[in-house]
Amino acid sequence: MLNDITELRTFVRIALSGSLSAAGRDMDLALSVVSKRLATLERKTNTRLITRNTRQLSLTEEGASFFERAQRILAEVDEAEASLTHGSVEPQGTLRVSAPVALGRAHVGPVCRDLARAYPALAVELSLSDRMVGLIDENIDVVVRIGMPRDSALVMRKLADNHRVIVAARAYLEANGTPLTPADLPQHQCLHHGALRVAWRLVGAHGETQEISIDSRLRSDNGEVSLDWALAGCGLILKSWIDVEADLRSGRLVRVLPEWRSEDAPVCALFPSKRLVPTRVRLFLDAMAARLESVRIA
Structure with a gap:
């Protein structure tokens, strides 16, 4: 059981400085004290945290995982102490x-x-x-x-x-026309990522739903690539409003079928x-x- 936070601080300092002697200098401690604290911590946890030879020191797999969690614990302890001392605390x-x-x-x-x-x-x-x-x-x-x-x-x-909306570049709509109903979507180039054929589930202004099967000659496993294609005038895309808000505001994209959207x-x-x-x-x-x-x- 860990009942001495100084052992935890010493382990973190060893890991950050790369050696027991450097940790001792940083903490103004004798090398023997640093070594004893590390040995005590390893004994309490029943885990080898650090491997070392005459030239170098490295964390074991368990030590690396423990190091990440120890940093979090110490940061939270320091925040709590600062809050008690100063009444407020800055993140660290x-x-x-x-x-x-x-x-x-x-x-x-x-x-x-x-x-x-x-x-x-x-x-x-x-x-x-x-x-x-x-x-x-x-x-x-x-x-x-x-x-x-x-x-x-x-x-x-x-x-x-948030919800998803259908958008397209003005150039695409000028060249290919604007869909007037969800049933028009299969006749357009619709951009998506993943499988060859997907379904866009849309909700109307009065809560009615339609599920439209969509196919596309342009597919990507990256949503940003699909958005780039839409911006280039390659087709329609169903995208989160927050993702395309700036493009709609600037006019780079236009909302299509504005009375239809995805579920929340x-x-x-x-x-x-x-x-x-x-x-x-x-x-x-x-x-x-x-x-x-x-x-x-x-």
């Missing part, structure tokens, strides 16, 4: 965020940038991927996703209402625990919600 440590590519570039990236500028003790790692990452396995603090989550073990916070697909944030949320995560969630609230959703 590393904020690790995952988001879809389009949403990440348009909104999550700017929020991360602004937080890093505002808080010098905060570092940010942003990973953009359209796959659903594992928070615990991949050491992520918060995942931003479009659509309701399926993993009930995670805490969810809705950041913004809100922007959500997922994180492991509601009971203990680090300051850096709370600030990120509030900043994301504020940014998305400023985006006009039709």
Whole structure:
């Protein structure tokens, strides 16, 4: 059982500095004290955390995983102590965020940038991927996703209402005409990623639904590529309003069948625990919600 946080701090300092002697200098401790603390920690955890020889030191696989979690624990302890001492606390440590590519570039990236500028003790790692990452396995603090989550073990916070809309470049519509009803869509080039044939499930102004089978000669496994094709006038695309808001506002894209849209697909944030949320995560969630609230959703 871990009952001495100094052992945890010493282990983290060893990992960061790359050697026991360097950690001792950083912490103003004798090498024997550093070595004893590491040995005690390994004995308590019954785990070899570091492998070392006369020339170098490296973390074991278990040590690397423990190091990431130890950094989080220490950051939260430091935040709690600072809050008690000063009455308020600035975020510190590393904020690790995952988001879809389009949403990440348009909104999550700017929020991360602004937080890093505002808080010098905060570092940010942003990973953009359209796959659903594992928070615990991949050491992520918060995942931003479009659509309701399926993993009930995670805490969810809705950041913004959202849905998908059909859009196209004006050049495409001038060359090919504008669909007047959902039934016209199969006669148009419709851009999507994934399988050869998909179905667009649309909801009308009065709640009626239609499911339209869509085929396309242009398909990609990357939503940004499909959006680039739409911007180039290659066809229609069904895309989250938040992803195309700027293009619609600028006139690069035009809304098609404006009385039809997808079912609701809100922007959500997922994180492991509601009971203990680090300051850096709370600030990120509030900043994301504020940014998305400023985006006009039709």
